Amino acid sequence: MSGNRDDGWDRIADAPDAPVRAAPTDPKKLREKLRRSGFAYLQRYSASEAHFSGLMDRKLRRWETAGYVALGEARAADLVAALTSEFRELGLLDDAGFAASRVASARRKGASRLKIALGLRAKGVDGELARTAIEDEGTDETVAALRFCRRRRIGPWRRGERPDRDGLNREIATLARQGFATQLGRAVVLLSREDAEEKLGVI
Numbered sequence: 001m002s003g004n005r006d007d008g009w010d011r012i013a014d015a016p017d018a019p020v021r022a023a024p025t026d027p028k029k030l031r032e033k034l035r036r037s038g039f040a041y042l043q044r045y046s047a048s049e050a051h052f053s054g055l056m057d058r059k060l061r062r063w064e065t066a067g068y069v070a071l072g073e074a075r076a077a078d079l080v081a082a083l084t085s086e087f088r089e090l091g092l093l094d095d096a097g098f099a100a101s102r103v104a105s106a107r108r109k110g111a112s113r114l115k116i117a118l119g120l121r122a123k124g125v126d127g128e129l130a131r132t133a134i135e136d137e138g139t140d141e142t143v144a145a146l147r148f149c150r151r152r153r154i155g156p157w158r159r160g161e162r163p164d165r166d167g168l169n170r171e172i173a174t175l176a177r178q179g180f181a182t183q184l185g186r187a188v189v190l191l192s193r194e195d196a197e198e199k200l201g202v203i
Contacts, residue, residue: 107147
């Protein structure tokens with residue numbers, strides 16, 4: 001979710017309701033408000049533990065800046081850690097499941113291993129867990145590159161005749177910017193439509 005819809009949700013859902021305003025230091029009411037906010041978020045979006053924790057921490061900071069709550073730094077960290085642990089135990093936060101879902105979705109769209117790994121890192125997923133999710137998903141990098149070409153209508157799916165060397169290099173560069181190796185990009189853009197579709201199992 002880069003450029004992320006969840007960030008917009010966070011801004012809209014930022015202000016706490018009346019019970020917290022009426023008792024800003026009441027631990028029970030504050031925990032419950034944060035729990036409701038976190039649960040509402042996870043009903044709409046998936047998240048890694050790190051991303052969710054950061055989101056809840058920023059929410060508490062904004063509440064404090066607005067004067068809705070009075071928190072010390074250690075107390076805010078404890079609240080977020082407790083909520084994250086609770087949601088993990090309930091199965092609402094599952095980094096392995098989150099990573100597997102993200103990898104599967106990205107591979108269907110033709111994302112490279114590198115692009116997926118960087119995206120998972122940005123969402124706070126552990127590097128080893130990300131690598132395992134990518135390997136377990138099993139899509140070959142050539143297949144991913146072909147899926148990307150098909151979506152962008154380049155390489156075997158370009159319209160018209162095969163371009164000159166400069167045109168081919170532009171297509172290879174497009175693939176390279178997506179994280180595909182140059183050698184792979186060159187091989188892919190030179191494939192015929194028939195060979196490419198056969199590799200994808202279309203025919």
